[in-house]
Amino acid sequence: MIVSTYGTTSIEDISTASPGGLKWFQLYIMPDRQFTQRLVQRAETAGYKALVVTVDLPVVGKRYPDLTNRFQLPPHLSVPNLQGLESSASQSKDERDYGGGASPEDPALSWKDIDWLSSITNLPIILKGILTAEDAGIALDHPGVKGILVSNHGGRQLDGVPATIEVLPEIVAAVGERLEVYLDGGVRTGTDVLKALALGARAVFVGRPAIWGLAYNGEDGVAEVMTILRSELDLAMTLSGCRSLAEINRSLVVGEEYYSKL
Numbered sequence: 081m082i083v084s085t086y087g088t089t090s091i092e093d094i095s096t097a098s099p100g101g102l103k104w105f106q107l108y109i110m111p112d113r114q115f116t117q118r119l120v121q122r123a124e125t126a127g128y129k130a131l132v133v134t135v136d137l138p139v140v141g142k143r144y145p146d147l148t149n150r151f152q153l154p155p156h157l158s159v160p161n162l163q164g165l166e167s168s169a170s171q172s173k174d175e176r177d178y179g180g181g182a183s184p185e186d187p188a189l190s191w192k193d194i195d196w197l198s199s200i201t202n203l204p205i206i207l208k209g210i211l212t213a214e215d216a217g218i219a220l221d222h223p224g225v226k227g228i229l230v231s232n233h234g235g236r237q238l239d240g241v242p243a244t245i246e247v248l249p250e251i252v253a254a255v256g257e258r259l260e261v262y263l264d265g266g267v268r269t270g271t272d273v274l275k276a277l278a279l280g281a282r283a284v285f286v287g288r289p290a291i292w293g294l295a296y297n298g299e300d301g302v303a304e305v306m307t308i309l310r311s312e313l314d315l316a317m318t319l320s321g322c323r324s325l326a327e328i329n330r331s332l333v334v335g336e337e338y339y340s341k342l
């Protein structure tokens with residue numbers, strides 16, 4: 081599980097509630113680097129095993145559904161991980177609506193900040209939000225980076241960016257075995273999982289399906305979503321002749337080029 085900086089339950093409380101669970105921490109490198117460093121230390125102390133650094137939010141995208149729905153974090157919820165972070169004198173609408181007080185936006189964020197992060201932690205760094213082979217290639221020159229989560233932030237940042245499944249193959253080709261590559265975005269069924277694994281993802285993540293499960297039936301609803309995905313993946317593997325994850329391979333997915341040759 082990847083726990084967000086913006087979670088409404090703290091790093092520590094989630095850790096206490098799931099002693100045996102494998103947890104990674106999604107880090108926004110906040111403009112206040114000292115505060116960021118404390119977040120990293122808290123994640124380390126609480127037993128998180130990796131830092132998933134979101135790099136696709138130098139500024140918040142124009143989120144029309146949020147505007148239409150007048151999204152605001154409900155008053156009974158808060159963003160405990162960001163408590164104590166100084167908010168700017170003139171809070172933006174996003175800062176107010178998302179409840180964090182200060183914004184993670186930092187248009188000046190650069191590869192140097194990734195190196196800075198590597199210098200203050202021994203946790204593996206995974207870059208979340210890479211969508212091109214070019215950026216994946218640059219990541220190889222930054223030793224703390226151990227993985228890439230191919231993500232378009234669930235389409236919440238910029239309309240028109242590619243679907244993650246479309247760019248996955250070029251990113252996998254760019255990094256080979258040197259970095260682990262994961263994917264999120266639009267994973268809704270077991271066959272989606274199978275396709276991503278076939279195209280070279282080491283693992284996939286879901287965003288909205290977990291939230292839908294939560295809305296439907298709380299913790300049990302989330303577990304049910306995972307069980308459905310797992311059983312659909314098992315079925316898809318069986319019906320495509322794969323006895324193990326290792327047998328899932330590139331040949332399972334064909335595109336336009338394949339059909340145009342028929």
Ligand SMILES: Cc1cc2nc3c(=O)[nH]c(=O)nc-3n(C[C@H](O)[C@H](O)[C@H](O)COP(=O)(O)O)c2cc1C
Pocket residue numbers: 084085086087106134208231232233234235236264265266267285286287288289
């Ligand atoms: C309500 C909501 C909140 C999100 N919050 C964060 C966040 O705090 N940090 C982050 O890196 N991504 C965030 N994301 C993006 C997800 O991590 C993930 O990239 C995306 O939801 C995957 O697409 P999917 O919803 O189609 O599965 C959020 C997505 C949603 C829907």
Ligand SMILES: CCCCCCC(=O)C(=O)O
Pocket residue numbers: 086137140174175178180182183184233236
């Ligand atoms: C100022 C708000 C930033 C958004 C933080 C959460 C997030 O990433 C999301 O997609 O929502």
